[in-house]
Structure formats: structure tokens, C-alpha cells
Amino acid sequence: xxxxxxxxxxxxxxxxxxxxxxxxxxxPSGSSKPAATRKVIRRFHILHKRQAQLQKFLEGDSVExxxxxxDAREELQAIExxxxxxxxxxxxxxxSVIGQGNDRGGGSEKVLLEFLEELGYPKDLNEGQRWRVxxxxxxxxxxxxxxxxxxxxxPIDLHSRxxxxxxxxxxxxxxxxxxxxxxxxSLSLVVNFVPEPKDRGRMLQMAHAMLRPNQYLFLAxxxxxxxxxxxxxxxxxxxxMTTLSYTEVKKRWKEGGKMAYWLYQKTESDKDKPDSEFAxxxxxxxxxxxxxxxxxxxx
Ligand SMILES: C[S@@+](CC[C@H](N)C(=O)[O-])C[C@H]1O[C@@H](n2cnc3c(N)ncnc32)[C@H](O)[C@@H]1O
Numbered sequence: 421x422x423x424x425x426x427x428x429x430x431x432x433x434x435x436x437x438x439x440x441x442x443x444x445x446x447x448p449s450g451s452s453k454p455a456a457t458r459k460v461i462r463r464f465h466i467l468h469k470r471q472a473q474l475q476k477f478l479e480g481d482s483v484e485x486x487x488x489x490x491d492a493r494e495e496l497q498a499i500e501x502x503x504x505x506x507x508x509x510x511x512x513x514x515x516s517v518i519g520q521g522n523d524r525g526g527g528s529e530k531v532l533l534e535f536l537e538e539l540g541y542p543k544d545l546n547e548g549q550r551w552r553v554x555x556x557x558x559x560x561x562x563x564x565x566x567x568x569x570x571x572x573x574x575p576i577d578l579h580s581r582x583x584x585x586x587x588x589x590x591x592x593x594x595x596x597x598x599x600x601x602x603x604x605x606s607l608s609l610v611v612n613f614v615p616e617p618k619d620r621g622r623m624l625q626m627a628h629a630m631l632r633p634n635q636y637l638f639l640a641x642x643x644x645x646x647x648x649x650x651x652x653x654x655x656x657x658x659x660x661m662t663t664l665s666y667t668e669v670k671k672r673w674k675e676g677g678k679m680a681y682w683l684y685q686k687t688e689s690d691k692d693k694p695d696s697e698f699a700x701x702x703x704x705x706x707x708x709x710x711x712x713x714x715x716x717x718x719x
Contacts, residue, residue, distance in 0.1 A: 433470045434498040454523060457515040464503070464512040465613070471499050472615035509579040516609070517559050523678050528608035529555075529563040532638045535670040535683040536604075542570040551603035554630070556590045557610035571604075591619060591626070598630040605631060608640035617718040621660075621701070624717070628664055631686040637666060639682045643673055644713055646680055651704045651716035660701045660717060663693065 474496040478489060506512070520527045536542075545551075551571045553564060558575030561584035567573075580587040590610070605627045614620045627637050646654050658668065666684035673680035701719040 432495040432498060433466055434495065434502055454519075457518045458523075460506065460515045461512065461519060464506065464515075467499050467503050467506075468613070469615040471496065471503070474499070476616075510581075513559055513577075513579065513581060520559075527560070527563055528606070528638070528640045528679075528681065531640070531672060531681045532604070532606060532608075532683070533564075533567065535638070535672075535681075536636075538670065539683075542567070545570060552601060553604040553606065554598075554602045555606045557606075557608060557613065558585050561585050591623060593626070593630070595626060595629060600630070600632045602630050603632055603635045604638060605636075606638040608638065609642070611639065611717070612641050612645055612715060617704070617716045620717040621719040624661070624664055624666075625719070628666065628686055633686060635686055636669075637684040637686065639684065641680050643677055643680050645715040646673075647675075648708075648712055649715040650706050650708055650712040651714070653707055656707065657717070660719065663697050663701060663719070665693075 474492050477492055478496070507514075542551075549570070553571050553573040555563065555573055555575045556577075558577050559581060561575055561582040563575070564571050564573045575585045576588040576590065577585050578587070578589055590607075591614075607623065607627065611620045611623055614623060624637075624639075631637060646652055646657055661668065661682075661684055665687045667687045668682055669685050670683035671681070698719050701717070704716050704718065
């Protein structure tokens, strides 16, 4: 039976200093200023992560009647209430769309297309060749409309905002059906959304198996995930991706910026690597102390 971490936080995340719980989502007449949208997004991430921890704990065998289980259930209920009061995943997605405009001057697809163009695509494609693109965490159905002559894009999301976006959890995709199927998999602001570090690692491993040989993974993360995490540095991420048999072909971020983008190429399969190569990425190790975030990816 896998070990389940006990919820160790004494003060539930729903109790906040000097405030009533509940973050209001800026409505049509409310503020959608960058600070307000970021606040909703950050709060949603905290609640979502804690929700996953509590759910995992409550799935454990021996917790049914314990005092801790009672506390966990109460905290979970309060979290679910607050998420619902905020407007749920739908409201988070709405804020993310606004955030794309405010913080990034548009979506990440622009960066992916620039990367591909720098590599010579679509010019260098054989006549009639079309690329299969899996866009995970798609807020709009037509992000790649300008590339319809050479891309067939499949947008998926946990919560679909449009009939052309399939409501699908990437982590639940059939691996056999998707094996070496895709030319590009886009994980833009998705890995950091996934609450469990091991699921983040699994996501990157699944993407590797689903890419055709030598094809591309596009990864985008908020810059603090690599520059202000207790556990992850740019070098650490680079090592982890190399261990998973990805080769970095493009990278874009700058100190003081908000986002980091990478284009990785799938190289040989990771099947034959010794376990010692994976060991540094199986456990969290503190690399920076002080007031940091806890972002990590585990294999
Ligand atoms: C911050 S939004 C990012 C949207 C867009 N890709 C961008 O770069 O702005 C994260 C989206 O990823 C979706 N998402 C998170 N985990 C997912 C998963 N396992 N499978 C599919 N979609 C997922 C969420 O539902 C959310 O809509």
C-alpha cells in the first residue's frame, strides 16, 4: 500500500490572517487588473494543491475513524466551498485568459510557433506532411488557426470551454492509443497546475512516450518555478529532462520576467537508463533556503 502523507498543516488554508475565507472572482463589472487576476490564480493553486493532499490522505486505509480524518474532512469541505464560491475551475480559466493578455501579451502558442519557425518549420516539411499537435490545457479552440495548412491540433482540458475542446485529463489518456502519435505536445502552464509532484513527473514521462521519435515537447512554466523554488533550479530541471531523454533545443526566459518556455526534442527512449540516473529526481532536496515556493517535479 503506498504511504499517504498526513495533512500536517495546523492552520487550514481556508483560515487566512485578518480575512474571511473566500476570494472573490472579479466579475464582469469587477476588477480584472493584473494584480486581481493573479490573486485569484494564486489562491486557486493553493486550494487545489491542498485539496489533492487531503483527498489523498482520506483515501488511506487507516484513517476512517481517526481524529485527523475528521479534521481533514472538515478542511476539505471548507476548501471545496471556497473553490465553489470562487466560481470553480471555470473562473480560474477565465482569469487565466485575462492573465494571458495582461502578463504575456497573448498566449504561449506564439512562442511555440516562433521556436518552430526558428527550426525551419513548416518550410522544411515534406509536401503534404501534416503535424499532429496535442494542446493540453487549451483555453481556446483555435489557438493554432493560422497553421491549419500543416497542423492538425487536438485541444484538451480538464474543463472544456468550447465544444471543439475535448474534456479530458491528460493523465488519464490511453497510453497505448497515444504511443508515438504526436509531433508536438504543448504543456503550457499545465505542469505547475498539477498538484502532485509525482504526477508532474508522470506527465512529462507520458508525453515522452506519446511523442513520435525526434519530435517536440513545448513546456511553459511561471518563472518562479525555476528561479524561486526551494527544490528546482534551471540546472535541476535540465538534468531531469535529460534523464527523461529530452534534449533542449530552444529556451526563452529572462531575469525579472514572468514566464519560462522550452522546446525539447524527444531523443532515445529512457528505458535502458540505470536507476541511479533517476535517483536525484525521486526525492525532494532543498537547494535554496528562505522565503521560497515549494514547486517540485518528482520521477
Ligand atoms: C493556467 S491554464 C493554462 C492555459 C493555457 N495553456 C496557457 O498557457 O495560458 C491551465 C489549464 O490546464 C488545464 N489542465 C491542468 N491539468 C490538466 C490535465 N491533467 N489535463 C488536461 N488539462 C489540464 C486546466 O484545466 C487549465 O485550464
